[in-house]
Amino acid sequence: MSGRYLQWNRLGLKWLWWLVILGVLASLPLAYNRNQTEEDTARKVEFAFDYRDLLEISNFQTDPRAFVTDHLKQLQKAGVHSMAVYETTLSELRLSRRIEVFSSHEAMALTQTPISPNENFTYILFAEKEAQDKLQPLILDTFSSLKVKTRPWSFKNQAGMIIEMGQEEAMLQTMDPDPISLQLLKQQGFQIIVRLSNRRPFDAVRMDNLLAQLQQYGIKRFIIDGETVPGYINDTRLENIDTMADLMKKHNMGLANIELQKTQQKGFNRLSKMLGYNVVRLHSFTERDGEKLTENLTEQELKERVQGVADRFVLAVKDRNIRIVFLNARAVKNLDKGKILHPMDALYDSLDGQDGAIPRIKEAGFTIGIAEKFQPMYPGWLQAAKGFVWLGAVAIIALTISYFISEITLLAFILGLIGSAGLYVLSPSLFAQGLALAAGTCAPTLATMLAIRTARQRAQAKKVSSAGAHLGFAILLLLRTALISVIGACFIVALLNQITYLLVLEQFRGVSALHLVPIVLAAIYWLLFSDELSHKDKLAKGRKLLSSYISVLWMIGAIVIAAVGFYYLSRTGNEGQASTFEKLFRSFLENTLGIRPRTKEFLIAHPLFLLGAYLCVKYRSAVLLILIGVIGQASMVDTFAHLHTPLHISFIRDIYGLLFGIPIGIVVIIAWEIVTRSWRRWTPLLQKG
CATH class of the missing domain: 3.20.20 (TIM Barrel)
Known part of the structure; x- marks a missing residue:
């Protein structure tokens, strides 16, 4: 590549971050606009x-x-x-005791008079005068519109009528609602x-x-x-x-x-x-x-x-x-x-x-009371704000690409602008959903890759610090990672700020991808791109991995990972499944807190992220725990992808995840220290014994 392009590319990396920040700032009034619709109307x-x-x-x-x-x-x-x-139907009118309905055979038994064997009609008796006055015109109008003949009939001074249609078919015919009811x-x-x-x-x-x-x-x-x-x-x-x-x-x-x-x-x-x-x-x-x-x-x-x-x-x-x-x-x-x-x-x-x-x-x-519709407001600045959101969303996609091949960052941004603009001309809905999905996927991926890089840099520095300093680093790294991840949520909320999503007349497709793709991309980055290697060395490392011999243990591990992944995906989206115990636990959290945090965030992902960040100085492989933490980062973004959920509830749910996840992570770290120190103390004694 030419030296001038590479120079512009290096400068572009800084400017892309500024575009992301500008996009986030532009998304805030759009989010406020939606929140006002949810909180001030249709209550x-x-x-x-x-x-x-x-x-x-x-x-x-x-x-x-x-x-x-x-x-x-x-x-x-x-x-x-x-x-x-x-x-209404004849069946419902009979349920409400306004009429009684008979087949030809039943009418013959009732009246004790012979009826032609070739006849298969429907006989009706009205229960009272009001029923006859209000329902007879309704029935006549319905069957005359079907070109079915009707005629008067009575039994023991009780008025009725005959419909020249079989009872089973007549009972299915739809009429205007019962005026008496x-x-x-x-x-x-x-x-x-x-x-x-x-x-x-x-x-x-x-x-x-x-x-x-x-x-x-x-x-x-x-x-x-x-x-x-x-x-x-x-x-x-x-x-x-x-x-x-x-x-x-x-x-x-x-x-x-x-x-x-x-x-x-x-x-x-x-x-x-x-x-x-x-x-x-x-x-x-x-x-x-x-x-x-x-x-x-x-x-x-x-x-x-x-x-x-x-x-x-x-x-x-x-x-x-x-x-x-x-x-x-x-x-x-x-x-x-x-x-x-x-x-x-x-x-x-x-x-x-x-x-x-x-x-x-x-x-x-x-x-x-009587349900009322949402009344969204669409001020004139809305489209202008979405323009800045568009730039920010394309910028965060380009920045994510830069962590894999930094030389094409500027090219990816320009092509992203051109491609998304063309998609907007083709289908504004597809443009909004596609860009929201891409930005929502890239934000937690980028946040996790940046966390892995930061952890690696801290490990390479080998700075001697106290346990408290390591813990403070871990907490700050989690908060910074969460903040970058939520950028994806800002873009999703801003790009899909239409009443059709609030009413689920349109659905934001790709929730499963939003969960899975960040995990795959972060794993690829950790395997091939997290070390400072040349492109030639990265290719060589990739070929070596692909040509490695696969042991039975690896196969078992792959099966376990696939099973866990399948279970993970089966629980995502609106149709996700959960066990009975988990449903009870969710109900307990909901009734206790009012808004339920996501268990995979505060019980699994955030605590493991903290443990990995805490241990990264001592153990290089601890970065794997940070990698697992991408599940929590993707979940934080996915919370906002449920566009029928009020915005403030999604926000509180993410905050709860961090508020509960950090203390649980600290407990896990303390437990780790107790176990490892006990192990170091007792192992020599056991060996001597």
Whole structure:
């Protein structure tokens, strides 16, 4: 390379650090902007119960209507002030005791009159005059739109109708929500959430009339029922979705986004965007979850499960920006007890019992009410600040490369700017995610490599110091390393500062890479690049490693490392798995501290990092412990990669990791000193003996 380029390259190393610092400073107002959105808006939490589930449970009771009335009061008393109502069906109307439904064979047996053997119709009797007045027009409209004939029918002066469609098929047909149920719940003082589907052909006029009726009942939000939003046809025909959005805005209605779905409902992101992201996150307590409260349990076991449900609701609201908790329940046949059980009483205890979820949510600064959308602010300086963040992110990537091949640092920075700018033109979302992932990966890698280099330099200096000085060096090195690692978190937060990530309409992909890549890169640096060697010597060292004979012990070690790595990755991300004991330990930390630090940071990575930094002067191989500490550094950055978690919680979680990790590390160091000194003292005596 030319001498002038190398001169500019050496100067560039210093300027790149200044660009990183500038990028971090530019990220702070962006982080503050997001924190204001999270802390100052959408502070109401709504608990909603599935009304259809309540009807299904009531179907097993001796007095279904009294059961429903009683539990509506109990739900309100426990803090549930919203009920979810579906588009109704004949099946649901029968559950609510508004109609009775018969097949042709059943109608023949009921009336004792012969019916044609070629007939397979559906017969309906209305339970009362109100049901006939309000439901008959609804049923007629639904089946006439399907081109199905209907006609009047009665039995013993009880009005009804005949639908010329088989009972099984007729029971599946979707109709507008039951107006009697809507009126009843409104009179009881419940806020109503409606679940709308895409099962009927989209008709703008019909939908406009339906939303107008729902608006009269005070309905402000609905949940999608099914895999597609109303109006969805395919990903190229979006005109119905846009019409649906216009109608929703006309009637002041928003959406709820169900978390932890395997796939997002088709058309949901488009509809959300057209609504100006009038969306709140919803956590679902499913029927299967409720069944766990009806199993054969001791009193203590039931109490623990109820407490676990309460903890789950609190964690959802505090840690994941959930604003609607959607409760389901199911009646379960218990053969051992010879009863049909339901989890309603246990649910009430989890909500408002001893250490219940609702009082704790209120203590955390939330109020119980109708869920509201986040209202982010996008000031004019935001894009300018992101420009400086972009420069800083590319700079930290180039600096990381410099620790492997320093001569190409400036070239890597220039190519990084050009490549990322081109990616922005192609896809702003891909640009933001790619740059955030790269910067978030490089920061803990760079921090760990710098820590290894610093430890090596201290070991080579061979300066005689006291144990206290070694300990002080170890603590300061950990703090400095953590500070550099968190630079990656600053870039992630700033680059992905959009409401779509807060609502998980877009997900930050690559969490596993964020955990694994820093470990791999830091290990490669330690093996080949941490010593002051020429490029020729590094290549020779690499060839020697690749051509080394592999022993059985090495194979066993590789298998162990692979197993540990697989387990480590299996526990990362939103779907990571944890053992029962670890879940109990997490719950204990959460309930004790309010915000749970990550165990792999304060129990493993930070203490081992401290021990390695403390021992690096005496033992060259102690740097390996610092290398293991990269796990904690990557975890600190990953904490901020969960963009649905409030920013202040991620910050406190990292601080807790250091506050607890350092004392535990000091205890480990003291234990090491006691063991080694005892060993040196007793070994000669044992040899003489």
